[in-house]
Amino acid sequence: MNETDNDNPPAGVKAQWRARMKAGRAAISAQQRVLEAAALTEAVAGMAATTMCCYVPFGSEPGSIALLDVLLERGTRVLLPVVPAEPGPLDWAEYTGTSALAKGNLRPVLEPQGPRLGPKAIAEADVVLVPALAVDRSGVRLGRGAGYYDRSLSLVSATAELVAVIRDTEFVDQLPAEPHDVRMTAVLTPSDGLRRLPSIEPSL
Template identity: 55%
Template sequence: MAAETTPSQSKSELRRAVLDARTSMSPFVLAQVNAELAEWMYRLPVDIADGAIVAAYVASGSEPGSTAILDVLVDRGFTVLLPVVPPGDPARLQWGEYRGEMALEARRWGLLEPTGPPLRPDAIHRARLILVPALGADRSGARLGRGAGYYDRTLATIDAPVVAVVNDAEFLDDGIEQSEHDVPVDWVLTPGSGFTAVGV
């Protein structure tokens, strides 16, 4: 089901519309979305050398994305880093290497993270491509997150291309408010259209 969105919506209203739409998505449709997103990992928007690092995430609930994306990246010879939420107030994300679904465990807020001690936040600087979750994105490069600011803090000093992963209906022409602390993305990935360059 598509999210009912309008350009005049506030961030909180847009978040609620997207989350409601995702919650109503059938398991069959979500599985299809995730399979299509995984297929796009064979057609990345930038050239990356074998063995290079790609940062990604573990989808939660009805969030688009799945471990199939991670497995394809590993099968292609990349090292995949996943975020680890640090204790305390929102701060830069820590990281851990993906070593298969069985090496993930539920930690803070029930999010699945790699087992073992985390890598320091600066580990992300070695990534050549970064896939990030989003509740929405638009053609200016604006990304709608969940509001805590973990990714904005993490991406503020990153040079690698950043890709927001959203459902087709969550990729908007415009209308996502941005503050001075919001970090824009370079690409948007949707199941139906693949990678689209934004902000250009």
């Protein structure tokens, strides 16, 4: 496996990348995760957005619910994904606080229990924080393989900032890409905060 795979890679290439990145995450200590989450929260607090699509991290994903609460406190409208019962784009609902979160269709992922806004609600976001296992310097994102975000990101506003939230070691030179990939415009890492990708025109 290397970082020079071309478009239309074999399915096994992405599977190898996923296994490699998941193994790296499994080795991170709980203390380190807490420190990273605090750094990400501080970085997000400085981002300007009226509406922001976020996510509730689970397992070893970087981020925290505290990040969502900071956005609420400053008056940002926060939308969280709701996993549909059948394959398709993500639904969305507004985050109003931890008391309104419960396990959804994709356990143990927590989802807001308020009114469903529909898949097209993602188009209302100025910024979309996207979970990822890795991102390369051209904005190619490696997800978990379920395809929920692949189906959803095509619905975003043309001016939205697409920000993949990853660890510093998960920002790599090149990932295997496919024609349907929606590329990220920036990455958010614990050490560097928001880093816009040079090949993409900033929209904020």
